[in-house]
Amino acid sequence: MTTLTTIGYADATQDALIAALRKAKVELLADIRALPLSRRAGFSKNSLKAAVEEAGIAYVHLKHLGTPKEGRDAARKGDYATLRRVYEGQLELPEALAQMAEIQALAAEKRTCLLCYCGEAEKCHRSLLIEHAFAEYDILHLHPDIPYQDR
Secondary structure (H helix, E strand, O other): OOEEEEEOOOOOOOOHHHHHHHHHOOEEEHHHHOOOOOOOOOOOOHHHHHHHHOOOOOEEEEEOOOOHHHHHHHHHHHOOHHHHHHHHHHOOHHHHHHHHHHHHHHHOOOEEEEEEOOOOOOOOHHHHHHHHHHOEEEEEEEEEEEEEEOO
């Protein structure tokens, strides 16, 4: 059975995240944030992409597999039912269906890791995407070893 990994960077440094990806032998980092921006140094799209590629890992941003604002707001409040409703609606859009097919094809070829902010995969849209697109995969949730300290 094929393994799919996931990771959230909420409590990580960029170096710790990359170390976790390397340790898990990830070949492709799939950024599934609707908005690949971060106030945290090293996690906005261009900076993260450059660092990941320098580490020998491919990077792809799949905007349409991200969570719309209403879903992100619900997730922050711990309202998982609303997150599920909003995200499942997102996954029905043609653009999301196309990117879901794209990530399924990529994951069949390369050891892939889904990335977003949330540190707890079970409270995140990553788990919902897995339900819809990767039900037959073994799932491994990665956790960076060095927590983010500058809060």
